Amino acid sequence: MFFHFEGYFYTSNVHAYIKRLFIFAIISYIPYALCFSGNFIPIYLVKGTVVPTTIIPYGPISITYPLFLNFINSTLVVCENSMFFTLFLDLISIFLWDKINIPVWAKFLITLVLMYLASFSDYSYFGVLFCLAFYFLRNKPWF
Numbered sequence: 428m429f430f431h432f433e434g435y436f437y438t439s440n441v442h443a444y445i446k447r448l449f450i451f452a453i454i455s456y457i458p459y460a461l462c463f464s465g466n467f468i469p470i471y472l473v474k475g476t477v478v479p480t481t482i483i484p485y486g487p488i489s490i491t492y493p494l495f496l497n498f499i500n501s502t503l504v505v506c507e508n509s510m511f512f513t514l515f516l517d518l519i520s521i522f523l524w525d526k527i528n529i530p531v532w533a534k535f536l537i538t539l540v541l542m543y544l545a546s547f548s549d550y551s552y553f554g555v556l557f558c559l560a561f562y563f564l565r566n567k568p569w570f
Contacts, residue, residue, distance in 0.1 A: 428554065431514055432561045435521050445518050452511035459509040510549035516541045517558035524562060 438444045520541050523534055538559070542552035550557075 428514070428517070428550075428557055429561060431517065432521065432558050435518060435525075436565075441518075441522060441526075445515070445522065448511065448515045448518060452509065452515045455509045455511050508548040510554075513545050513548040513550040513554040516545045516548070517554055520555050521558055521562050524559065 434444065435441065520538055523537055523541075527534070538555065542555045545555050546552050548554070
């Protein structure tokens with residue numbers, strides 16, 4: 428992730444870098460989803476209540492994979508994205524804080540939305556947080 432972050436500052440065309448990463452995230456989604464969830468549709472509805480078979484311990488809580496949201500007569504299944512989607516959102520967040528001139532509160536709200544979108548990816552919202560930490564601590568003396 429650090430080299431991905433540094434690549435943002437060393438690339439000659441940031442827009443092409445973001446576009447290529449988005450295209451690769453879209454291309455890599457189908458094999459990733461077929462491998463881990465058995466379905467390449469990102470969000471789908473299943474009739475009846477689904478009992479998850481894979482439970483991943485995730486700190487103080489446990490997450491089912493794929494994400495199951497049970498409703499009265501059906502279950503909404505949200506498939507996870509690969510790490511390239513998180514890396515794409517990382518670049519968007521760095522670009523937002525580095526180049527776009529909007530108020531800080533708007534940047535913060537957009538960052539929260541990006542973190543929510545990244546929560547359905549491989550690194551979760553930690554990827555966006557780590558890249559922003561790299562951004563804000565870049566070229567800062569430690570002593």
